[in-house]
Amino acid sequence: MTKLWGGRFTKEAEAWVDEFGASISFDQKLVAYDIKGSMAHAAMLRSCNIISEEEGQKIHDGLVRLEKKAKNGELDFDVKYEDIHMNIEKLLTEEIGEVAGKLHTARSRNDQVATDMHLYMREETKEIISIIRDLQRVIVSRAEEHVETIIPGYTHLQRAQPVSMGHHLLAYDAMLDRDADRLTDSLKRINISPLGAGALAGTTFSIDRRQTAEGLGFDGIYENSLDAVSDRDYVIEFLSVASTIMMHLSRLAEELILWSSHEFGFIELDDTFATGSSIMPQKKNPDMAELVRGKTGRVYGSLFSLLTTLKSLPLAYNKDMQEDKEGVFDAVITVKGSLKIFTGMIDSMIIHEDVTERSIASDFSNATEIADYLAAKGMPFREAHEIVGKLVLYCIDNDIVLTQCPFSKFEESSSLFEKDIYQTLDPREGVARRNSEGGTGFTQVGKAVQKRKKQLDMLN
Numbered sequence: 001m002t003k004l005w006g007g008r009f010t011k012e013a014e015a016w017v018d019e020f021g022a023s024i025s026f027d028q029k030l031v032a033y034d035i036k037g038s039m040a041h042a043a044m045l046r047s048c049n050i051i052s053e054e055e056g057q058k059i060h061d062g063l064v065r066l067e068k069k070a071k072n073g074e075l076d077f078d079v080k081y082e083d084i085h086m087n088i089e090k091l092l093t094e095e096i097g098e099v100a101g102k103l104h105t106a107r108s109r110n111d112q113v114a115t116d117m118h119l120y121m122r123e124e125t126k127e128i129i130s131i132i133r134d135l136q137r138v139i140v141s142r143a144e145e146h147v148e149t150i151i152p153g154y155t156h157l158q159r160a161q162p163v164s165m166g167h168h169l170l171a172y173d174a175m176l177d178r179d180a181d182r183l184t185d186s187l188k189r190i191n192i193s194p195l196g197a198g199a200l201a202g203t204t205f206s207i208d209r210r211q212t213a214e215g216l217g218f219d220g221i222y223e224n225s226l227d228a229v230s231d232r233d234y235v236i237e238f239l240s241v242a243s244t245i246m247m248h249l250s251r252l253a254e255e256l257i258l259w260s261s262h263e264f265g266f267i268e269l270d271d272t273f274a275t276g277s278s279i280m281p282q283k284k285n286p287d288m289a290e291l292v293r294g295k296t297g298r299v300y301g302s303l304f305s306l307l308t309t310l311k312s313l314p315l316a317y318n319k320d321m322q323e324d325k326e327g328v329f330d331a332v333i334t335v336k337g338s339l340k341i342f343t344g345m346i347d348s349m350i351i352h353e354d355v356t357e358r359s360i361a362s363d364f365s366n367a368t369e370i371a372d373y374l375a376a377k378g379m380p381f382r383e384a385h386e387i388v389g390k391l392v393l394y395c396i397d398n399d400i401v402l403t404q405c406p407f408s409k410f411e412e413s414s415s416l417f418e419k420d421i422y423q424t425l426d427p428r429e430g431v432a433r434r435n436s437e438g439g440t441g442f443t444q445v446g447k448a449v450q451k452r453k454k455q456l457d458m459l460n
Contacts, residue, residue, distance in 0.1 A: 023322050024077045027084045029329055031070045033119040034084050037112065037195060039063050040215040042103055044208055051102050059103050062096035084116070085109045106207050108199035110229040110317040115195040117324070119216065121238060122190050124332045125183050131336055132180045132245070135343045136173050137456050142346055143169040144449045148442050150431050151266060151356040152365055159365045162427045165351060167440040170448055175248040182241045189234045193218040197228035200316035230316045232306065235324050239303040242331045246296040249338050253289040256345070260286050265355045270348035273341065288345060292338045299334055302327030360427045364392050366402060369430045370421065377416045387413050 013021075039060060046056030066088065069075050081087045086109070092100040143166035153163035193216060196202070196209035202225045209221045222228035259266040269286055277283035309323050360366075367388050374384035391413055395405055403425050410417040423429060435441035438448075 018082070019079055021082065021319075022079045023083045023325065024079055024081065024087055026326050026329060027113075027116075028077050028087070029325075030084050030113075030116040030120055031075065031088070032067070033116040034088050034112070035063050035067045035070065036119060037115045037212075037216065038088065038103055040212045041107055041195060043215060044211045045102075045105060047211065048206055048208055050105055050205055050207070055099050055102055058096050058099055059092070062092050062100065065095055066091055083109065083113070085112050106196070106198065106203040106205040108197075108229070110199050111194045111197040114197075114229055114231070115193065115216070117235065118190055118192070118194065118218070121234060121328075122187065122217075124336075125187060125190060125238065128242075128245075128332070128335055128339070129180050129183050131339045131343075132176050132183075133456060133459055135339050135346070136176050136180075136452075138343050138347045139169050139173045139176070140449060140452045140456060142351075143167075143173070143445070144453070146351060146353075147445045147449060148428075149351060149353045149356060150360060150427055152360055152363065153440075159363045161368055162360045162365050162431050163440040164431055164442060164445045165353075165356065166445045166449060169346075170445070170452065172248065172252050173452060176245075179241060179245045179248065182244070183238075186234065186237050186241065188219075189237065191217075191219045193221045194228035194231070195221075197222060197225035200226055200229055226316045230313070230321075232310055232321065232324050235328050236303070236306055236310070239299070239306060239328060239331055242335045243296075243300050243303050245335055246292075246299045246338065249342055250293045250296040252342065253293040256289045256349070257286045257293070260284075260289075264359075266352055266359075268350040268352070269345060270350075272348065273345045288341050292341060295334050295338060299331045302331045357427075361403075362401060364395070364402060366425050366427055366430050367392055369424050369433075370402065373421060373424050374414060374416055379414070379416060 042051070042056055042059045042063065045051045046053060051059070066075065075087075075091060077084070077087045078090070081090050089100060089104065092103065146165035146169070149165040150162045151165045151168060152159045153161050153168070193209065193213035195212045195216070196207050213219075213221045222231070256267065256269065258264055260269050269284075269289070271284075273286070273288040274284045275287040277285065305327050306324055309320050313320055370388045370391065371381060371384040374387065375381045379387075391402065391405060391409065394409060395402055403422060407417070407419065407421075410421055431440055432442050435443055437444065
């Protein structure tokens with residue numbers, strides 16, 4: 001059968017060439033959006049008297065039938081028709097006859113695919129925001145349970161200062177909140193309609209672009225027809241935010257992997273999110289966290305790939321742009337799956353409070369407390385820092401920790417020390433005292449949890 005655009009051609013491509021150029025293997029994912037956009041376009045053509053009432057109704061009814069078949073998985077697509085648009089046109093022609101050809105009046109595949117992608121990105125972006133909120137609620141809930149659970153805080157992966165586990169978890173809630181805000185802001189650029197821009201120059205028909213935009217739930221239209229069909233900024237923006245989401249999840253994945261190791265022992269992941277070894281029966285591997293960490297790279301790859309594809313493209317549409325879809329489809333699946341995995345993983349993990357507390361009792365993460373103690377008594381902090389460094393060195397040389405350091409050594413270091421220094425060195429006391437706004441003090445973390453719970457409840 002001659003292709004729908006074949007009038008100018010005298011030869012047909014070989015089958016393998018058709019397969020190389022076709023996108024139906026992946027853009028069939030857009031079938032529901034393509035039909036929805038076609039319904040809005042047909043309604044506009046009818047109201048503008050570009051097609052008759054009878055023709056418009058016949059086209060609409062045919063599209064409704066195709067929509068139902070699509071939902072039931074009853075549509076068969078053919079690589080000969082290249083993409084989802086021509087496949088739908090061919091199927092509509094089989095459904096209602098030659099009048100189906102009038103649907104393409106005042107429309108190009110260029111503005112059609114752009115419309116499909118805007119509809120797809122709008123729906124998926126909103127769903128990902130919702131999934132992020134689900135994960136945030138779980139994180140905040142676990143933070144509330146562990147406001148007064150203390151764990152080592154690290155810089156350079158070296159013990160730094162003890163912190164509240166709730167405080168640590170809320171840091172990831174904050175990251176995810178920024179991610180959700182970025183996605184929400186991106187909807188302003190996603191939710192605009194390119195339909196009616198034609199191939200690149202608009203159309204000679206007296207169409208109503210505002211009508212199709214309103215019918216499809218868009219907030220407005222592209223004001224420039226060239227920009228309408230060539231813009232993929234909103235896809236790049238999504239992939240950029242998706243990459244940031246995956247980066248945040250990968251950081252948390254790395255911590256869970258470390259924390260679940262024998263060397264740390266801070267947590268145990270639920271069996272649902274771990275696997276065993278085929279040879280070593282004792283193993284419990286944090287495979288789901290590792291997979292999320294690994295899948296981060298494929299989302300980055302989709303972003304870099306599209307940036308590279310678009311970097312030298314002249315206006316307006318070019319076939320290169322067909323390469324925008326597989327990467328974004330894959331990124332959507334990857335991000336949604338990763339967020340859902342973490343929701344279950346965080347919700348079900350066991351936190352070994354006794355292990356985390358014991359670990360702090362045997363390190364020097366309370367050293368800053370001594371420096372603050374001396375500074376509060378009037379000593380310049382830099383001088384206090386020097387004194388504490390020497391006390392730490394003394395303890396290391398004598399295989400003890402600061403709480404075991406003799407008071408005589410404290411007195412030798414500075415006359416400002418009193419017996420209450422041992423209370424100051426208590427890790428739990430040290431965490432509780434860090435009560436500056438946004439700090440890890442238990443009071444501050446409790447307030448932060450309640451604030452976040454209210455904010456997330458308002459988003460329901």
